[in-house]
Amino acid sequence: MYSLSPKSFIISIILSAMLGSTFTLFIQQFQARPIPTHQTISILKQNPPSIVNAVETSKRAVVGISVMRKNQSDGNPLTETGGGSGIYFDSSKGYIVTNSHVIEGADDVEVVLYDGSKVRAKVIGSDFFYDLAVLQVDPIIFYQKGIAPAILGDSTKLKQGETAIVIGNPLGEDFAQTVTAGIISSTNRKYPMKDEYGNTFWERVVLQTDAPINPGNSGGALINKKGEVIGVNNAKIAEQHVEGMGFAIPISQAKPILAQLIENGSVIRPALGIEAYTLQDLMETSRPNVPVQEGAVILHVSKETTQSGLKEGDCIVKLADRDVKNIVDLRTILFSHLPNEIVTVEFFRGNKKMTLQVKLIPLNLDKK
Structure with a gap:
């Protein structure tokens, strides 16, 4: 489903950020085994659950994230512009999870370890809708410093x-x-x-x-x-x-x-190949003449979906036999399916209620 560019979205709840650092750490490379997760598990077995023991178990796996961007007015030197935190969770590849909004627009990213040392990180991918991103640092660095990965719970x-x-x-x-x-x-x-x-x-x-x-x-x-x-x-x-x-x-x-x-490197989601808006959010003069008060109105149909039979002005009221009252419902139902699945779309075209079988297309909403 086509939608407004993620860069134009304004999140109503204020997101957190800001952290400082500017230097990188030169790391001597050598072959070594990454720290196995069972070492962290053994710590948990030795200590009964408590805030003190929980923090002791996990704190070294929490890192700082420092974001640098180029300053066009100063010959493109990197300038620190913000940051946040991250969680080291994979000992074999050195993966770190953080928020996508923390690294958005970064030209370079550094990870700050518990002892203040800094190392450059590679951005593996990010997802706007869930506000998640994955970074990667050489796992040998964590091994050298005796840092075990965090345990991801349920x-x-x-x-x-x-x-x-x-x-x-x-x-x-x-x-x-x-x-x-x-x-x-x-x-x-x-x-x-x-x-x-x-x-x-x-x-x-x-x-x-x-x-x-x-x-x-x-x-x-x-x-x-x-x-x-x-x-x-x-x-x-x-x-x-x-x-x-x-x-x-x-x-x-x-x-x-x-x-x-x-x-x-990104999340490929299923899409109907349309741009749609909540019926109730449209001005009266822009609403189609349909006998319902709730739904998602199609404003544009992509080339990939023109053969499906959907048209501009159609008001979708059901998708895959689930009610669609607004654009949020439409996305939620879509994201519960996979690309290339065939789903039933129920909609009004004027006063006429219609049903079509539509093949979902793959869409990378985070592709720049």
Whole structure:
């Protein structure tokens, strides 16, 4: 499904960022085995669950992210412009997860380790809709410093009221490895994203916590008392009179996205090959004459989909036998399918209700 360019989207909830660093670390290369995950597991077995033991288990795997961009007015030298946090999670390849908004527009990225040392990172891929990105650093560097990867837990088993611990670099290097704690306030909170017109185009399902999340925590770890990563810190509501409302991407949702980013560098999603808007959001003069008050109106059909039979002005009310009340429903249902699947589309063309079988096309929404 075609949509407005991700660069034009304005997220209503204020995202966290900012971290400092400018130097790179020269690393002598040599062959060595990466640290096995079972070393971290052994730490958990030796110590009963507690915030202290959880932090001790995971803190070294949480890194700082420093973003540099070229300054056109100064002959293109790299200048630090922001950053956040990240989580080292793969010992064989040196993969690190962070937020896509942390590295957006970066010309160079550095990772800051727990001891303050810095090393250049390669961007493997990023995904706008889930706000996730994967970086890569030579795993030998982690081995040299005795840093074990974080253990990725299972966020589907979380319950409201469980302990939630945040580790990250709020406000930059000066406050690296900061720990805050609270509880899981909600395991299934809808996180709206809006376009430049104020219309919601996507809702991300996130964990809500009252553990303080501050600028620079973006991409850092939300862990449980076992030291397992249960979420990737993502955002907070930063409005007057609002306290203790932070959000994290559930790790169980993140895992398949990370797998695609590692394999493909991006997430290939299914699309109808249309540009559509919520019927209710359109001005009365722009609405098609249809006998419904809710749905998704097609404003443009791509060349790949013209043969499907869908046309401009059609108002989609069902997709794959599920109700479509707005563009968020349409995307949510689409993203639950795979490219090249054939789905049933139910829509109104004027007063006439119609049904078509449409083959979903692959679409890379993050391709620049």
